[in-house]
Each structure stands twice: as structure tokens, then as C-alpha cells.
Amino acid sequence: MIPKTHPRYRSLITRERLADYTKKGIVSLEGLTSHGRGEAFDYLLGEETSASALEAEKLAAAMILSASYPVISVNGNTAALAAKEIASLQQACGAKAEVNLFHRTDDRIKAITDLLTDAGVILIKGPVDRYIPLEHDRGLCHHDGIYSADVILVPLEDGDRAEALVSLGKKVIAIDLNPLSRTARTATLPVIDELTRALPNITRFCKTLNKNECQDMISKINSPGFIRDAIECIKGKLSDVLD
């Protein structure tokens, strides 16, 4: 039990929640380590949405609203941290959603599907096939999901998959706290923010943006600019510590 007096109580409670989801088979053991990696970058970013990240979240909404076939790819950590936020986004934008796992087993697919369905997410069901050019089960996806998508939102994704999706001609929106990651560098649009802050912002923009303006907005996306902004933000926070 974590004492409430602990200065990092909130972060430790989230860790504990993820640990519980690991026991339920939703989060993989490797996923816990990935979460810690993200936690460090969030800490360095000041645990808040920067003005630059908010701009990226607006553009993410514009990309989703302009898409012919937008799909949200959900992995174990995303389901554990933000099942409700995914449901709200799906309601606001009408995107399809599918479960995609690095460490894929039938049991995990079922546990994650149940969690997301209970939270109100409507998932693509049925068989998957190796449509993504990746080794092992990581290449599996749905024909009427990622395979058919023009715009894919991939929260907390592995760099390999982000690269593979881009190589298939997909427009990829990544949500990733590490501005140096291959995922962030490869994505059409990197949203460098924490998942449970980023998703409600994207949902809000999906509800309020004027669809006619979206095409013009997304023609001006400068993804290296968002990476540069996040790196400058971290450098600024580090300099504050030194003062």
C-alpha cells in the first residue's frame, strides 16, 4: 500500500493501477516498462500540455475529421490508461477502432476487448491477417480496420509499427511522450503529450472544429516543429532546475 504522504503519490497510484491490469492480462510486463519510460518524459515536460502539443491535438482532430476512413489502433497500455477517453473520441469523430498488440495472445485480445467494450468502445471484430510488413504477430490487423484506413491514430506505439504504417502510405498520428522516439519522428503528426491529457483535447477539437477549415489546416503540418518544440520545452525545464 502506498502512503498518501508520498510526494509522488499520483504517479505511484497509476503504476499500481497498471500493475493490477497486468495481473488481469491487459498490460504486458514489457508494457509496464514502457509506461515508466513515458513517465520520465512527462516529468521532464512538466506534466502539462504545452501550447505546441495543444496545437498538434487540434491538427490531429483536423486530420481525423478530414479522413475518409480513420482508425484508432489500441494496445494494452492505451486500454488500461484511457478506455473511456477512447470511447469519447470515437463518439465524437466516428472513427473505427481495433486492438493491436506487440505481445499478442488470444487471452490478451479478449481481456482488452472486454475492457474497451465495457467502456463503450465499438471494436472491429473478426479475423486478422498479416497486412502490415512486420515480423511475427505484430503484422496482424483487420481488413476493414488498419488495412483500409487512410488516417490512423496510434497512441503509445512502437517505432517499428509507426514506420511500417507510414510505408503503407497511411497518415499516422502518434501520441508519444518521447520527442526523440522513432514513433514521434516517423509519424505524419506527433502529439507529444500524455495520453489522458491528449485524448480529451482531440475529442473536444473534433466537436468544435469547422470541417471546412480542416483541409487547409492539415496542409501546413510541420511535424519536425512539434519535436523541436518539445525538446526546447524539456531543455527549458532543465535550465529552470539549474537556476
Added chain:
Amino acid sequence: MIPKTHPRYRSLITRERLADYTKKGIVSLEGLTSHGRGEAFDYLLGEETSASALEAEKLAAAMILSASYPVISVNGNTAALAAKEIASLQQACGAKAEVNLFHRTDDRIKAITDLLTDAGVILIKGPVDRYIPLEHDRGLCHHDGIYSADVILVPLEDGDRAEALVSLGKKVIAIDLNPLSRTARTATLPVIDELTRALPNITRFCKTLNKNECQDMISKINSPGFIRDAIECIKGKLSDVLD
């Protein structure tokens, strides 16, 4: 199974090893997240021992060699990552070693004790008592271990425990990749480096330092300087990315 073609193969293999140790009850689920947090800082530090960290490792050896009763405190992650390195350090410096856990159960204590003993670490055995001013089981330690120590090496430690040990008048050497952590800021000497790089360096200095010089060396320890150096190192790496 992680494909060898993955660009972060080594880091993923370490994660997999820690995941295996979790299944064996040695690493806690929360410990996996902590590892990820450290991983991010190591990545930002360039995954190498800086000149400043090497200097800290030399001073760590000087502190241990000058101590009347040095003790190494070992937790689950330290045992999983560096059991052999702890054994080599103990052989070189003659320090006592004891197991101290944030998430303490008899089964974990036994599993970690077995792992360390098999690797050649000689552990303090017998009963523990609440000698450290901390809530719950985190206050437990051995009378002829941490309680009696003047210098304690705490790799990968929680800030609470580092603070509590300092409040007891102990000299604390922390090994921690996060230069902003309370652990690093509280320690008498923060070694801001990755565990399996830091420990062999400290061991080597324990074998080669002239004991007569140690007292003079440690009188000049500037712990905020090591934190500043690490932060500047990260800022430099981030600037390189922007160039």
C-alpha cells in the same frame, strides 16, 4: 519473441529479462515501471558513463574504503540487473549487504536472497526491525546491517528511503539515472549512471585507490555539482538532436 532486427533490441532484451524475473517474484510490477523511468534518463544521457559520473564512482569507492561499517542495500531491481556485480564489489571492499524492499513479502525476500547468494553475495540474515523512520515495511532493516552502518550504498532507491537514511546521520551513496530525483538530491554522493556500468567502476576503484588519499578526496565532495553536470549532459545531448 523480439526480432533481432529491432533497433532497440538490447533495451528490449533487458526488459524481457526483468519481465522473467517478475514472473519469478524477484522484480515487482512497480519495479518494471521504475526501470522504464531509468531507461529514459539513460537514453538522454547517451547510454554511457560521463567523465563526471566516473569521478563520482571514484569518490564512491573512496567513501566505502574510508567507512567503518559500509553496507550495500539491495532491492529487487538491483538483484535482477546486477547480482554478480554486487558480489564483485563486496569482494573488493568487504562491505556488508542486506536486502531491502519497498514491496516486501517473505517470498520475495527468499527469491532475492537465493538469487544473490547464488551469485556469490554474502547477505546479513536473521530478524529485521523498524529502525528506519518510514511507514509500513519500508522501515525494516537489520541491526547489524543498515542500522549500524556509517556509509550505505543504495542503488535504484526510492527518495523516501534515501531521505530517511540521511536523517539517521548515514552517509548515502545513491546510484540513480535521474539527476532530478529526490534520491539524487538527498544523497551525500549521487552517482548518476546506469547500475551495470557504475558498479564495476566502483569495484575497480576499490581495488586501485590508495586508502591514505580517500579521506582527503571525500572531504571535497560536491554533490550538487554532479547533478548539475548530469543535467548539462542531457541538455547537450538534446541540443545535438536539434542541430
